[in-house]
Amino acid sequence: MSRDSAAPEVRIRDLTVVYNTPAGELPAVSHVSLTLTPGTITGVVGESGSGKSTLALSLLNAVQPPGRIAEGSVEIDGLGDVLRLDGEDLRRTRGRKVGYVFQAAQNSLNPLKTIGKQLLDLGRSHDVEDLRALVADAKALLSRMGLDGARVLDSHQHELSGGMRQRVGIMLALVLNAQVVVLDEPTTALDMITQATILRIIREVHEERALTTLVITHDVGAVAEVADDLAVMYGGRVVEHGPIAEVLGAPRHPYTQGLIRAIPRLSGDISLARALPGRPPTLGTLPAAGCVFRERCEKRMEICETVEPATATYDGRSVACHAAGRPAPVKRREYA
Amino acid sequence: MTKAVRERPRGAALARRVAGHVVRGLVMIWVVATISFVIIREIPGDPVQGMYESLLQKGMSPDQAERATAVLYGFLPTGSLWDQYVGYMGSLLHLDLGRSLSTPGVKVTSLIGSAAQWTVLPVLAGTLLSFLLGVTMGVYAAIKRSGKLGDLLALSGSLLHGIPVYVIGLLLVAIFTTLWPILPSGGPVDVAFVPGFNPGYIGSLIHHAVLPVVTYTLASYGGWILAMKSNVVAVLGDDFILAAELRGLKRGIVFRYLARNAILPLFTILALSIGMLFGGSIFIEEIFNYPGLGLLLVNSISTRDYALMGGTFLVITVGIVVANIVADLLYTAIDPRVRSGEAS
Numbered sequence: 102m103s104r105d106s107a108a109p110e111v112r113i114r115d116l117t118v119v120y121n122t123p124a125g126e127l128p129a130v131s132h133v134s135l136t137l138t139p140g141t142i143t144g145v146v147g148e149s150g151s152g153k154s155t156l157a158l159s160l161l162n163a164v165q166p167p168g169r170i171a172e173g174s175v176e177i178d179g180l181g182d183v184l185r186l187d188g189e190d191l192r193r194t195r196g197r198k199v200g201y202v203f204q205a206a207q208n209s210l211n212p213l214k215t216i217g218k219q220l221l222d223l224g225r226s227h228d229v230e231d232l233r234a235l236v237a238d239a240k241a242l243l244s245r246m247g248l249d250g251a252r253v254l255d256s257h258q259h260e261l262s263g264g265m266r267q268r269v270g271i272m273l274a275l276v277l278n279a280q281v282v283v284l285d286e287p288t289t290a291l292d293m294i295t296q297a298t299i300l301r302i303i304r305e306v307h308e309e310r311a312l313t314t315l316v317i318t319h320d321v322g323a324v325a326e327v328a329d330d331l332a333v334m335y336g337g338r339v340v341e342h343g344p345i346a347e348v349l350g351a352p353r354h355p356y357t358q359g360l361i362r363a364i365p366r367l368s369g370d371i372s373l374a375r376a377l378p379g380r381p382p383t384l385g386t387l388p389a390a391g392c393v394f395r396e397r398c399e400k401r402m403e404i405c406e407t408v409e410p411a412t413a414t415y416d417g418r419s420v421a422c423h424a425a426g427r428p429a430p431v432k433r434r435e436y437a
Numbered sequence: 438m439t440k441a442v443r444e445r446p447r448g449a450a451l452a453r454r455v456a457g458h459v460v461r462g463l464v465m466i467w468v469v470a471t472i473s474f475v476i477i478r479e480i481p482g483d484p485v486q487g488m489y490e491s492l493l494q495k496g497m498s499p500d501q502a503e504r505a506t507a508v509l510y511g512f513l514p515t516g517s518l519w520d521q522y523v524g525y526m527g528s529l530l531h532l533d534l535g536r537s538l539s540t541p542g543v544k545v546t547s548l549i550g551s552a553a554q555w556t557v558l559p560v561l562a563g564t565l566l567s568f569l570l571g572v573t574m575g576v577y578a579a580i581k582r583s584g585k586l587g588d589l590l591a592l593s594g595s596l597l598h599g600i601p602v603y604v605i606g607l608l609l610v611a612i613f614t615t616l617w618p619i620l621p622s623g624g625p626v627d628v629a630f631v632p633g634f635n636p637g638y639i640g641s642l643i644h645h646a647v648l649p650v651v652t653y654t655l656a657s658y659g660g661w662i663l664a665m666k667s668n669v670v671a672v673l674g675d676d677f678i679l680a681a682e683l684r685g686l687k688r689g690i691v692f693r694y695l696a697r698n699a700i701l702p703l704f705t706i707l708a709l710s711i712g713m714l715f716g717g718s719i720f721i722e723e724i725f726n727y728p729g730l731g732l733l734l735v736n737s738i739s740t741r742d743y744a745l746m747g748g749t750f751l752v753i754t755v756g757i758v759v760a761n762i763v764a765d766l767l768y769t770a771i772d773p774r775v776r777s778g779e780a781s
Contacts, residue, residue: 108710136725158716161683163679163682163683165679179699187714190685192685192686192688194685195682195685195687196683196685196686197681197685201680201683201684203676203679203680208677209676209677209680210673210677210680211681211694211698212677212698212773212774213694213697213698213701213771213772213773214694215773220554222686222690223684223686225687225690226684226685226686226687226690227685257773257774259773259774273684309551414762417757
């Protein structure tokens with residue numbers, strides 16, 4: 102468990118990822134710039150199809166066909182631009198430098214091999230010389246996460262519960278001492294108690310190992326538990342990004358405001374939770390010009406039809422909205 | 438949600454599993470034996486009774502005729518059906534299938550024994566060859582599925598899968614014995630050679646086996662390539678393959694994950710198809726005049742040799758039952774999910 106190197110910074114610049122569809126190449130991620138501060142957990146929230154998983158895969162230059170990274174760069178301290186890596190260099194980066202906890206980590210394991218053998222495959226793939234030490238590290242990590250390491254390593258995937266598999270996924274992402282860790286929907290499909298446990302583990306391990314962590318989720322509640330920063334994605338754009346307390350406490354982008362209003366509270370009237378009107382855009386329904394959110398926006402103005410809002414900074418937080426800079430009260434539209 | 442890691446069952450569970458299979462297999466063999474007994478007894482024109490009566494007409498005493506018939510069929514022509522059935526089962530337990538009619542006086546078991554070697558080896562060779570070929574090509578067809586090579590491979594699979602085995606056999610005969618006569622058209626071996634372990638005889642055996650084995654291979658190759666292709670494509674879409682790539686596993690290791698998961702369901706079919714081919718060898722052995730079990734069955738039917746017919750049926754059944762057991766044990770050995778008795 103090395104802490105010798107400081108956590109690296111990750112700079113995503115002007116990243117555009119397009120998907121090849123029958124209607125031509127459509128952008129799933131469009132000119133996204135995002136900086137992950139060293140040693141912090143950044144959460145990315147958004148609806149299905151907002152491009153958050155594509156963004157996560159871009160960090161490992163692993164966008165799957167028919168997707169393609171069209172432009173931009175992902176600079177990681179000590180690695181350079183990940184998007185320029187290929188072949189063996191790219192393979193060695195994955196797993197060793199950038200750990201990835203897979204969406205639905207439930208199914209991220211080979212069903213025919215024990216966890217231990219898959220761990221050894223991982224070690225051999227990355228030329229780990231001392232496999233015994235690797236196994237010892239893995240056991241330590243697993244027991245750190247409340248599991249019986251020896252037993253888990255001797256098990257097949259089907260012998261583990263969903264929460265256990267998720268922890269195995271986290272162990273495999275961390276065991277090679279990756280300094281950047283990407284978790285794609287780490288708590289989806291887990292029950293509440295297990296979710297809370299996994300989130301606590303993520304937070305603890307992150308702090309222990311001085312990592313730079315990116316957590317992708319559609320669950321604002323989950324991300325609020327762990328993240329330092331929050332980026333809100335909509336239609337392939339980061340529409341708001343800043344310290345989580347500020348973004349959640351005083352959202353500036355109308356989409357963020359809508360998202361937060363949509364969270365039902367445990368106490369209080371359920372009818373206070375308002376669903377965001379309209380539907381999330383798909384690749385085909387994204388407007389070509391203007392603001393991508395305008396169809397569902399209550400602060401829609403004339404300029405939104407034609408000009409895509411640039412990202413501007415307001416008290417330490419970046420927002421991409423024409424209305425964000427105008428503190429003037431906006432009349433509320435009523436929805437049934 | 439959190440459940441303890443299961444203890445993996447060891448020897449005891451395996452023994453129980455094997456025992457279960459053996460018992461089920463024996464029951465199945467018994468059912469088939471009973472059915473073939475009833476069919477032969479109840480067939481219009483009752484062959485056993487007919488034999489008995491024709492012997493009587495030839496001037497045998499009823500006693501003699503009864504004994505002669507009993508020797509031929511392995512059961513008594515007179516007496517209640519039940520008595521005959523008990524007698525038949527009794528001789529089955531002693532592995533006595535009666536004597537052949539068409540080859541008078543020869544035991545059915547020895548006829549089957551000498552025919553089996555001509556079926557087992559070509560069937561095994563053909564099935565394993567087509568399995569290896571089909572599986573390898575299936576992987577290529579899946580990986581290159583968006584290119585021309587993949588299309589071509591899949592097309593070859595569909596085509597061969599669609600052509601009936603006897604058409605393949607006849608085409609091969611036409612091509613390699615008539616148009617371009619480089620291979621013998623029939624028989625298991627050239628009679629000019631002295632049977633035994635000498636190069637001439639062995640060479641002739643192999644020479645004669647080429648066409649039947651190639652026919653077996655081509656006949657099942659289509660099924661393998663199509664099945665393997667769709668399995669590989671399915672596994673390629675599985676999350677754990679992408680996860681393995683994102684963990685930076687070496688290409689060779691990812692490929693092994695892929696191949697092993699894709700090939701797994703095929704092992705069961707492999708064992709089953711070896712069993713089925715004992716019955717399916719009829720066409721091929723007929724075409725190539727290869728004296729195996731299939732040809733034996735065909736000849737026994739055309740000569741109304743009921744003892745031989747029943748015996749051959751029974752042996753083919755045993756082959757299939759054994760193949761079933763082997764298939765399941767094989768699956769148990771290679772799939773950890775089955776091994777621990779869990780379906781997920």
